[in-house]
Amino acid sequence: xxxxxxxxxxxxxxxxxxxxxxxxxxxxxxxxxxxxxxxxxxxxxxxxxxxxxxxxxxxxxxxxxxxxxxxxxxxxxxxxxxxxxxxxxxxxxxxxxxxx
Numbered sequence: 001x002x003x004x005x006x007x008x009x010x011x012x013x014x015x016x017x018x019x020x021x022x023x024x025x026x027x028x029x030x031x032x033x034x035x036x037x038x039x040x041x042x043x044x045x046x047x048x049x050x051x052x053x054x055x056x057x058x059x060x061x062x063x064x065x066x067x068x069x070x071x072x073x074x075x076x077x078x079x080x081x082x083x084x085x086x087x088x089x090x091x092x093x094x095x096x097x098x099x100x
Contacts, residue, residue, distance in 0.1 A: 057088035 008016075032038070055061070064085045067078035 056092040057085060060085040060088045 060081070064078060064081040067081045071077040
């Protein structure tokens with residue numbers, strides 16, 4: 001008569017779980033070394049929308065700053081950019097980059 005197999009103890013289940021977890025981790029690293037790192041993508045949003053700051057007049061401000069850096073006339077060559085930026089700030093009166 002053969003002895004009945006003892007039911008798995010809690011300790012044995014924990015050892016099996018750790019063994020499985022380590023095996024999966026090693027396999028994941030091995031596959032990653034062949035195919036390169038994973039890339040996480042956000043569904044439904046274009047990359048530019050993710051990186052864009054939440055300032056309402058950000059685009060106008062960037063254009064104005066680029067013009068000011070480009071011109072050596074003390075900013076007088078950037079009047080149209082300045083007016084566009086000020087017009088945007090007036091639309092969003094609660095937002096202002098300068099303290100008055």
